Amino acid sequence: MKSSIVKNILFITSTRLGDAVISTGILNHLLQTYPTAEFTIACGSVASGIFERMPRCKQVLIMEKQRYDLHWFTLWKQCVLQSWDLIVDLRGSAISYVLWAKKRVVIRGGRIKEKRVEYLARAFHLQPAPLPVMWIDQEDRALAECYLPNNTYIALAPTANWAGKVWDVNRFIKLAHRIQTLFPNSQFAVFYGPGQQEYEMASPLLNADLPIIDVGGNFTLAQVAAMFSQCKAFVGNDSGLMHLAAACGIPVLGLFGPSQVSEYAPAGKKATAVVADGEKGKASMNALSVDKVFVVFKTLFEER
Numbered sequence: 001m002k003s004s005i006v007k008n009i010l011f012i013t014s015t016r017l018g019d020a021v022i023s024t025g026i027l028n029h030l031l032q033t034y035p036t037a038e039f040t041i042a043c044g045s046v047a048s049g050i051f052e053r054m055p056r057c058k059q060v061l062i063m064e065k066q067r068y069d070l071h072w073f074t075l076w077k078q079c080v081l082q083s084w085d086l087i088v089d090l091r092g093s094a095i096s097y098v099l100w101a102k103k104r105v106v107i108r109g110g111r112i113k114e115k116r117v118e119y120l121a122r123a124f125h126l127q128p129a130p131l132p133v134m135w136i137d138q139e140d141r142a143l144a145e146c147y148l149p150n151n152t153y154i155a156l157a158p159t160a161n162w163a164g165k166v167w168d169v170n171r172f173i174k175l176a177h178r179i180q181t182l183f184p185n186s187q188f189a190v191f192y193g194p195g196q197q198e199y200e201m202a203s204p205l206l207n208a209d210l211p212i213i214d215v216g217g218n219f220t221l222a223q224v225a226a227m228f229s230q231c232k233a234f235v236g237n238d239s240g241l242m243h244l245a246a247a248c249g250i251p252v253l254g255l256f257g258p259s260q261v262s263e264y265a266p267a268g269k270k271a272t273a274v275v276a277d278g279e280k281g282k283a284s285m286n287a288l289s290v291d292k293v294f295v296v297f298k299t300l301f302e303e304r
Contacts, residue, residue: 006034006085010099012075013090015044015063017221017240021247022116022267023090024050025130030088031055037085042075046240049221053135090120111260117267131267132247134225144226147215153189154179155228155245157236159201161193164258165238167285169201173208174290175235175297180210182298189231191224191241192216235297237285238264238273246271251300255293257285272300 009030013023020043030037031054038058041051045062061078063071072095084101092108107123121129158172176188188210192202194217206214215227224241225248228234234245234252238259246252246268254266257276265273274296276288 006037008082008085009034009037009039010042010079010082010084010087010101011039011090012042012088012093012096014047015065017047017050018238018243018264019090019116020044020047020050021132021134021240021243023120024132024134024247025117025267026088026090026120026124026126027054028133029124029126029130030086034086040079040082042079050134050244052220053137053140053222055135112263114262115265115267116263129267131269132243134222134244134247136222136226136229140220140222140226141229143219143223144230147213148189148227148230151230151232152183152185153187153213153231154183155189155191155231155234155236155250156205157191157234157239157241157245158205159192159198159241160237160239162259165256165285166201167237167255167257167288169204171288171290171293172205172235173210175293176205176208176210178290178294179297182301187211187213189213189215189227191227191236193241194218233297233300235293242266253293253297253300255285255288257283257288270300272296 014020038056040059042061042063048060048062051057051060065071076095079099087096087101087104089096089106096104096106105123112119117129156172158169160166180186190202190205190212192198202216228245228248231250236242237255242254246266249269252266252268252271254273256273260281261273261275274293276283276285278287
């Protein structure tokens with residue numbers, strides 16, 4: 001399809017933050033391939049902030065899960081009167097086949113046995129897979145420079161949406177002290193999501209005897225991304241924040257235990273993962289030692 005005739009693209013991505021971030025590599029490829037197209041994004045409310053600064057984003061349609069999968073019917077009603085030049089459906093839903101479109105790319109959802117960025121890229125015959133990106137503007141950068149005025153900060157993200165993926169916060173504290181032996185002038189920026197529960201998970205780290213700034217809970221995703229860009233590295237649990245940090249291009253170390261590192265390892269210019277000892281995909285985060293994390297963190301910088 002000629003790029004000049006593609007004007008309206010519907011892009012259906014995940015309701016979850018991490019998966020939606022992963023999909024931005026494909027979305028950025030489409031932005032470059034179809035330079036005159038406008039985009040309608042369908043995603044969950046948690047992920048909607050990813051697209052706040054996206055170029056040529058006409059609208060974001062929020063999908064809130066409803067009983068009997070009625071959220072798909074709601075989306076259909078929002079889209080049915082529009083003629084689409086291209087529909088890209090990363091959820092593998094039936095809705096793409098009941099909307100009028102010149103072309104469709106429908107990708108099966110669910111579990112896979114390879115890195116998700118590579119799985120998505122194969123549907124578009126892209127090699128290498130385009131890395132996730134994050135769009136920010138000058139206002140976001142100015143705010144980030146206000147909170148984090150230099151690049152002496154190590155970002156720490158001690159929360160996750162499932163307790164099984166959470167590394168003991170006291171180990172984050174021990175790791176931070178070890179990092180100070182490697183980078184004596186380091187400061188730590190602590191990131192976490194909105195809500196009291198996220199704050200309580202992070203609070204022992206916030207109150208530790210360390211040079212810490214609290215930058216969690218109250219910022220847009222674009223502002224968080226801008227602050228990640230001010231940091232010299234990120235260490236955090238497998239979470240949406242981990243994927244967001246990787247999309248910003250900084251060195252990222254993701255901590256994995258029972259989640260699927262083969263599918264969800266952070267994808268970025270300088271991103272890697274460290275996995276707890278034990279059965280693949282079932283290991284306890286308690287089996288991930290501070291020593292092991294520190295060694296991988298140190299290697300990440302030695303290879304820069």
